[in-house]
Amino acid sequence: MARTVAELPSGTRLTDYISLGVLTKTFPLTTIQEILGRSGRASFRQRDLPAHVVVYYVIALALFMQSSYREVLRCLLEGIAWLLGPSAGVTVTGKSGISQARTRLGWEPLQQLHDEVVKPVAVAQTRGAWYRTWRLVSLDGSTLDVADEAANERAFTRPSASRGTSAFPQLRFVSVVENGTHVLFGTQVGSYRTSEVVLAKAVVGVLSSGMLCLADRLFYGFELWALACARGADLLWRMKKNIRLPCDTRLPDGSYLSTIYPTPADQRHRSHGVPVRVVEYRLDGVADADPLYRLLTTVLDPDAAPADDLAALYHERGEIETALDELKTHLRGARIVLRSKTPDLVKQEFYGLMLAHFAIRGLMHEAALKEACDPDRLSFLHAVRVVRRKLVTFGSIPPSGPAQVP
Numbered sequence: 001m002a003r004t005v006a007e008l009p010s011g012t013r014l015t016d017y018i019s020l021g022v023l024t025k026t027f028p029l030t031t032i033q034e035i036l037g038r039s040g041r042a043s044f045r046q047r048d049l050p051a052h053v054v055v056y057y058v059i060a061l062a063l064f065m066q067s068s069y070r071e072v073l074r075c076l077l078e079g080i081a082w083l084l085g086p087s088a089g090v091t092v093t094g095k096s097g098i099s100q101a102r103t104r105l106g107w108e109p110l111q112q113l114h115d116e117v118v119k120p121v122a123v124a125q126t127r128g129a130w131y132r133t134w135r136l137v138s139l140d141g142s143t144l145d146v147a148d149e150a151a152n153e154r155a156f157t158r159p160s161a162s163r164g165t166s167a168f169p170q171l172r173f174v175s176v177v178e179n180g181t182h183v184l185f186g187t188q189v190g191s192y193r194t195s196e197v198v199l200a201k202a203v204v205g206v207l208s209s210g211m212l213c214l215a216d217r218l219f220y221g222f223e224l225w226a227l228a229c230a231r232g233a234d235l236l237w238r239m240k241k242n243i244r245l246p247c248d249t250r251l252p253d254g255s256y257l258s259t260i261y262p263t264p265a266d267q268r269h270r271s272h273g274v275p276v277r278v279v280e281y282r283l284d285g286v287a288d289a290d291p292l293y294r295l296l297t298t299v300l301d302p303d304a305a306p307a308d309d310l311a312a313l314y315h316e317r318g319e320i321e322t323a324l325d326e327l328k329t330h331l332r333g334a335r336i337v338l339r340s341k342t343p344d345l346v347k348q349e350f351y352g353l354m355l356a357h358f359a360i361r362g363l364m365h366e367a368a369l370k371e372a373c374d375p376d377r378l379s380f381l382h383a384v385r386v387v388r389r390k391l392v393t394f395g396s397i398p399p400s401g402p403a404q405v406p
Contacts, residue, residue, distance in 0.1 A: 001330050016161055021240070023056055025162050027117060028360040032056075035112045041105055049073075049101035051094060053110075058102065058348055060268045063384070069098050070336035072349035085268035099345075103256060107344050118185045120178040126375040128257055129180025131313055132213035132305070134234060134367045139203065139219060141196035144328065145337040146346050155343035156191045168337055171350065175197035175324075176206055179316055181375050182323040183361050188345060200224055207233035212299075214317040220296065222262045223338040224273070229298060239294045253307040255279045257300065275300060279307045319376075327357050327378045360384060 028054060032226065036042040040387070043050040049057070057076055064072045093101070095234040120137070123131035129135060143159075143167035146152045158165040175184040186206030188199040200219055208212055209232035217238040230236055244267075249257040258278050261267040277300050281326045283289035283370050295314055299305045330351060332338075361375075364383050368375040 018371045022359050023059055023362055026362055027056075027059070027113060027355065032109075032113060032119065035109050035116070039106075039108050039109050039112060049097065051105050053100075053114065054105045055096075055109060058105075059288055059355045059359070061349065062331060062353040065331075065333045065339075069095055073098060080117075100343055103342075103350060105348070107348035107351060109346050110355065111197060114187065114351050114354055114358075116352065118183070118187075120181070120185060121183055121362055122178055122180050123369070125369060126180050126365065127368070127372075128376055129178065131212060131309070133210065135210055136179040136313070136316060137207070137211050137213050137233075138177050138179055138317045139174070139200060139213055139215040140177070140317070140324070141199060141371075142324045142328065143170045143172050143192060144332075145170055145191040147337055147341050151342050151343045151400035155299065156346070157193045169340075171346065171348070172196065172199065173318070174203045175354075176203060176377040177320040179214075179319040181361055181365050182319065182380070183327065183365075184320075184323055184327065185353060195225060200402060203228055204231060207231040209233065212313070216312055216317065222260060222274075223310060225260070225296075226262075228371055231273075234298045235346060236297045236299070236314055238293055238314065239278075239296050241292065241294065245276075245294070245296075248275075249275070251302045251307075253301060253302040255307040255310075260296070260371045276311055277302075279310050281307070281311045319336060323357075327353065330381045330384060331357055331360070390403075 025352065030056050030124050036055075043052075053076070057073060060072055060076050061069070064075075069259060120135060122135060124130075124201070141191050146156055148168050153169045156169040158169050160166070162264065171189055172192050172194055173187055173189040175187040176185055177184050177315050186203045188202045190199055191332045197219060201224060204213075204224065204227050211233040213233050213235050215237040217240045219353075220237050220239055220243075225237070245258045245260070247256040248259060251257065256278050258276055259273040260276050261271075261273050266272045277297050279295040281293050281298065282291065283293070293311070293314070295310060297305070297310060299310070328334075338346055338349050338353075341347045360380070360383050364378050364380070365375055367383075368378055
């Protein structure tokens with residue numbers, strides 16, 4: 001796909017477009033250096049692009065998907081020179097030098113940074129993030145187009161289309177979103193042929209006690225349900241209509257207790273069953289509503305979570321669709337393809353995108369707390385624009401040393 005914007009507008013400075021402070025505040029240099037050291041990717045000799053600068057550069061790429069590699073690097077290094085002075089000695093390498101630096105770094109440090117830093121951020125004062133004592137989260141997945149290269153096609157494969165295959169290979173990913181803040185965490189990525197359920201088996205490892213996890217009917221299976229329950233979280237998942245859920249006990253709020261089993265044989269012999277609560281309801285008068293909604297939950301006590309509340313809560317699962325739209329449309333850009341030409345760099349670019357989204361959402365959460373408002377009321381697109389032009393206020397990215405300049 002041709003790119004119509006290769007450079008940032010003339011006459012601009014880094015301080016008008018990208019806030020190094022947002023990146024260094026969210027992803028401290030000390031954390032990055034520790035991860036690089038553990039992974040063996042730290043730079044042991046001076047290079048034009050040391051490893052820690054490349055980490056920030058990959059995240060910055062996600063903020064400027066429509067600008068060239070070299071243009072984004074020029075802006076990043078101009079910011080360093082502006083903060084540290086001419087003695088910083090940083091240079092803008094060519095496209096091949098950028099590719100070599102990214103290849104030396106690999107994707108694993110970006111994934112490790114993501115896994116260690118990207119977490120739920122809501123606090124007790126965060127509006128819209130809680131139901132009673134539970135932190136609301138949702139599980140879902142999506143896909144992204146990647147560059148049309150033979151290596152990418154072999155690694156990620158293409159979706160089928162009405163006339164053969166689609167124009168681009170695609171990667172698939174699954175995440176958990178913190179509903180109240182739209183922070184995407186626990187993300188796992190694979191090829192298009194990898195099912196969301198397979199990826200979800202690793203993703204549910206980030207669930208914990210005190211969370212109430214919402215999920216669509218695609219995800220239900222006894223194995224995945226058991227894995228999620230083992231993390232201590234409570235679950236509220238929609239069920240497919242063809243799964244038998246006999247009523248064991250009818251409850252005062254109209255829900256009922258039932259039992260799920262690992263296999264049909266276990267169900268026949270009533271062995272290895274797990275107690276659940278079922279909530280069934282209809283949305284009369286709502287256009288395009290399904291005839292019947294059936295939810296399964298681990299919250300067995302109707303006083304702790306009445307059926308009407310759970311039915312309303314389930315539809316907050318749509319918050320993850322909004323978060324994915326922020327990632328794919330407002331941050332990446334509509335119809336923009338991940339541009340990396342090798343599978344390893346595709347994964348690196350993908351985690352850079354996830355890290356950039358987290359940095360912006362973290363900034364929005366801080367703003368919402370200061371204004372005592374729901375983070376949903378703030379514009380993600382406006383926040384992206386602010387990050388792109390915000391003055392550097394928190395610190396710089398030293399080209400070769402550990403010290404940060406205020």
